[in-house]
Amino acid sequence: MASLPSVVVGNTVKLDRQFKKLTPSSLSLQNRNFNPKESDKSALDPFNLDFREALTLIQEGNTKVESSFYVPILQECIEKNSVSDVQALHAHVIKRGSYQDLFLMTFLVNVYAKCGTMESAQKVFDNLPARNVVTWTSLMSGYVYNSHPHLAISVFKEMLEIGGYPTNFTLGIILNACSSLCDIELGKHIHAYIIKYGIEYDASIGNALCSFYSKCGSLDMAFKAFSRIGEKNVISWTAIISACGDNGDSAMGLDMFVQMLSEGVDPNEFTVTSVLSLCCIIQALGFGTQVHSLSLKLGYGSQIPVTNSIMYLYLKNGCINEAKKLFDGMNTISLVTWNAMIAGHSQMMDLGQDGISTHFSGIEALKIFQRMKRSGVKPDLYTFSSILTVCSNLVALEQGEQFHAQTIKTGFLSDVVVGTALVNMYNKCGSIVRASRAFVEMSARTLISWTSMITAFTQHGLCQQALQLFEDMRLVGVRPNKITFVGVLSACSQAGMVDEALAYFELMKNEYKINPVMDHYACLIDMFVRLGQIEQAFEFIKKMDFMPSEFIWSILIAGCRSHGKLELGFYAAEQLLDLKPKDPETYFLLLNMYFSASRWKDVSRVRKLMKDEKIGKLKDWSWISIRNKVFSFNPDYQLSQEGELKKLLEDLQERARILGYQLQANLEVIDDEEETTSLPAHHSEKLAVAYGLLNTSNGRQIRVVKSISMCRDCHNFIKFISVLTSRTIIVRDSKRLHKFFNGNCSCGDFGSLL
DNA sequence: CTAGGGTTAG
Numbered sequence: 001m002a003s004l005p006s007v008v009v010g011n012t013v014k015l016d017r018q019f020k021k022l023t024p025s026s027l028s029l030q031n032r033n034f035n036p037k038e039s040d041k042s043a044l045d046p047f048n049l050d051f052r053e054a055l056t057l058i059q060e061g062n063t064k065v066e067s068s069f070y071v072p073i074l075q076e077c078i079e080k081n082s083v084s085d086v087q088a089l090h091a092h093v094i095k096r097g098s099y100q101d102l103f104l105m106t107f108l109v110n111v112y113a114k115c116g117t118m119e120s121a122q123k124v125f126d127n128l129p130a131r132n133v134v135t136w137t138s139l140m141s142g143y144v145y146n147s148h149p150h151l152a153i154s155v156f157k158e159m160l161e162i163g164g165y166p167t168n169f170t171l172g173i174i175l176n177a178c179s180s181l182c183d184i185e186l187g188k189h190i191h192a193y194i195i196k197y198g199i200e201y202d203a204s205i206g207n208a209l210c211s212f213y214s215k216c217g218s219l220d221m222a223f224k225a226f227s228r229i230g231e232k233n234v235i236s237w238t239a240i241i242s243a244c245g246d247n248g249d250s251a252m253g254l255d256m257f258v259q260m261l262s263e264g265v266d267p268n269e270f271t272v273t274s275v276l277s278l279c280c281i282i283q284a285l286g287f288g289t290q291v292h293s294l295s296l297k298l299g300y301g302s303q304i305p306v307t308n309s310i311m312y313l314y315l316k317n318g319c320i321n322e323a324k325k326l327f328d329g330m331n332t333i334s335l336v337t338w339n340a341m342i343a344g345h346s347q348m349m350d351l352g353q354d355g356i357s358t359h360f361s362g363i364e365a366l367k368i369f370q371r372m373k374r375s376g377v378k379p380d381l382y383t384f385s386s387i388l389t390v391c392s393n394l395v396a397l398e399q400g401e402q403f404h405a406q407t408i409k410t411g412f413l414s415d416v417v418v419g420t421a422l423v424n425m426y427n428k429c430g431s432i433v434r435a436s437r438a439f440v441e442m443s444a445r446t447l448i449s450w451t452s453m454i455t456a457f458t459q460h461g462l463c464q465q466a467l468q469l470f471e472d473m474r475l476v477g478v479r480p481n482k483i484t485f486v487g488v489l490s491a492c493s494q495a496g497m498v499d500e501a502l503a504y505f506e507l508m509k510n511e512y513k514i515n516p517v518m519d520h521y522a523c524l525i526d527m528f529v530r531l532g533q534i535e536q537a538f539e540f541i542k543k544m545d546f547m548p549s550e551f552i553w554s555i556l557i558a559g560c561r562s563h564g565k566l567e568l569g570f571y572a573a574e575q576l577l578d579l580k581p582k583d584p585e586t587y588f589l590l591l592n593m594y595f596s597a598s599r600w601k602d603v604s605r606v607r608k609l610m611k612d613e614k615i616g617k618l619k620d621w622s623w624i625s626i627r628n629k630v631f632s633f634n635p636d637y638q639l640s641q642e643g644e645l646k647k648l649l650e651d652l653q654e655r656a657r658i659l660g661y662q663l664q665a666n667l668e669v670i671d672d673e674e675e676t677t678s679l680p681a682h683h684s685e686k687l688a689v690a691y692g693l694l695n696t697s698n699g700r701q702i703r704v705v706k707s708i709s710m711c712r713d714c715h716n717f718i719k720f721i722s723v724l725t726s727r728t729i730i731v732r733d734s735k736r737l738h739k740f741f742n743g744n745c746s747c748g749d750f751g752s753l754l
Numbered sequence: 755c756t757a758g759g760g761t762t763a764g
Binding site for chain 1: 759
């Protein structure tokens with residue numbers, strides 16, 4: 001680092017005015033601080049003129065004006081983002097000789113920067129008669145503002161070389177540059193410099209350090225930087241609150257918010273939006289609602305970002321009506337508002353709601369997209385990634401293809417998130433070929449892109465490709481996370497590669513220091529179960545340092561049922577019942593197990609528990625999307641009115657029987673005390689598949705999405721259909737993707753627990 | 755004259 005002082009100070013013309021930022025309305029008001037010479041006053045008082053008039057006067061007049069005259073007009077140029085007006089004023093400044101005024105010229109650097117024309121800002125800077133630390137800092141700030149952090153840093157180094165001495169402002173700006181570059185090295189260097197030279201640790205330094213460490217992923221250091229600030233201002237608090245959110249500790253962020261209020265600091269609109277986004281992450285609707293009313297009290301109700309984030313919070317929590325009310329009440333609907341609406345609808349599925357509301361909110365999201373386009377708003381990358389996700393959820397391939405085309409036309413495909421969303425869309429719509437093409441064509445890939453593609457191969461039963469891609473990913477130096485390992489372990493599980501699975505499990509723990517989560521154990525247990533090694537699976541459950549979840553016991557029970565291990569199955573069922581499962585499907589798994597073992601007492605015990613826990617019937621819906629239209633089916637579908645559909649199903653059933661298909665009965669509907677065994681051969685996906693067969697041309701893929709898991713019988717039957725019709729049939733149920741082709745399914749036949 | 759914070763994505 002450069003040695004201290006030797007500040008370059010130009011012959012700064014001191015002006016005795018205070019230049020506060022002027023709003024357009026304040027321009028027309030008399031400013032008490034403005035006190036021009038009498039001679040200028042009558043003709044050229046910018047505070048008595050409107051913008052255009054002032055500009056015209058300046059351009060026509062030959063009078064020399066004071067430097068301060070330009071400032072409010074230039075301010076307005078920033079607001080209007082009018083570079084040409086800035087250039088006109090600049091020309092005038094040169095002609096009238098005010099270019100000697102370092103104060104004014106520094107301001108001009110900032111004006112050009114704020115208008116996004118850094119070339120001009122740099123040119124003004126280069127021609128300055130003298131430079132001081134403020135002019136240097138202005139240039140750096142311009143480069144950071146225009147997303148050229150590396151250029152800001154080279155200006156910084158240049159300044160140090162000629163002996164310039166950075167101030168708190170300078171260091172704050174450079175720390176920001178480090179944040180956006182994730183340049184940990186330089187950031188720490190700056191921090192050391194601050195300590196070494198005893199730079200006063202004020203809020204500007206503390207806030208910048210706090211954000212810097214947060215963006216580098218060290219919440220600990222962010223907290224240290226924060227706590228050293230003597231007088232914490234709103235920005236300090238907002239910085240630490242967002243730091244918590246960015247580093248995965250949203251609950252802590254809410255704590256900090258409470259602490260901030262208790263210390264008597266009022267949040268501003270930025271704080272409110274940050275807090276609301278934390279509420280979104282951890283689904284803290286109640287807290288968010290309180291924050292919302294607080295923000296109304298503080299007068300931020302008309303702030304668009306505040307409304308956007310509360311609307312998004314409502315949507316993510318399924319409060320569609322509240323969200324709609326806010327949306328309808330907004331007088332300015334920004335692109336972000338549309339995006340929040342679309343993203344909110346596309347994400348309602350994360351609520352643990354059934355697949356039916358997910359489906360309808362997806363359809364709603366498509367409608368919102370159309371409304372947005374009709375209103376003349378152009379979609380951006382956020383819109384496209386959300387809408388592609390909607391297509392994934394709906395298994396709406398044709399729609400997805402159209403959006404793909406639009407991303408190409410608009411150039412947003414080059415965005416890595418859009419590209420990743422596209423990979424996911426093709427995968428979830430059952431097209432692994434196009435998914436991998438989209439992946440290969442990406443110009444850049446994030447960890448999430450790699451993970452998506454690995455998971456895609458796994459879901460399509462292409463385990464070798466999944467593992468190969470994982471190795472490629474490591475070769476190019478991308479560090480896997482726990483989700484990547486779920487994909488890897490699940491690939492091994494499907495392929496029955498026990499040794500590899502265990503080796504990857506160790507690799508994850510030892511080399512990547514990732515603590516296993518339930519999903520990893522579930523993969524391994526699933527693997528043993530698939531291989532029929534039920535005892536090993538059970539041993540593994542006993543050995544793991546986790547309380548087995550509902551899902552783990554379900555896998556074991558399904559395995560016990562398939563492999564006739566009744567006693568262990570009953571034991572597991574007791575464990576499962578103790579957990580008071582949440583997922584309705586789990587109860588049906590138990591019912592079916594007891595039913596097939598003729599344990600009637602247990603059947604009624606489970607039924608009673610279901611009543612106590614208010615578990616309703618399973619809502620069996622399937623949808624098929626053909627040429628942008630969605631058709632819905634459930635078991636109540638009136639087949640008699642559709643002679644063709646009924647005939648087709650009967651015909652397929654008969655031909656399947658000849659090939660060896662046998663109907664497996666399941667306990668289906670629990671209607672109070674009444675129970676029926678299912679004979680209707682017509683779960684919703686059979687109807688949807690048959691409808692697809694009738695309404696698409698021969699050889700085309702059939703793509704169906706279903707609200708709950710497939711039952712074994714349907715799973716088996718559709719394998720036969722794929723043989724009888726030579727079609728590829730994709731059914732995405734609530735748990736996984738099934739791609740049926742030539743009598744096989746990509747899930748490796750252990751995909752249906754029910 | 756130079757800053758610091760925010761909404762929507764996989």
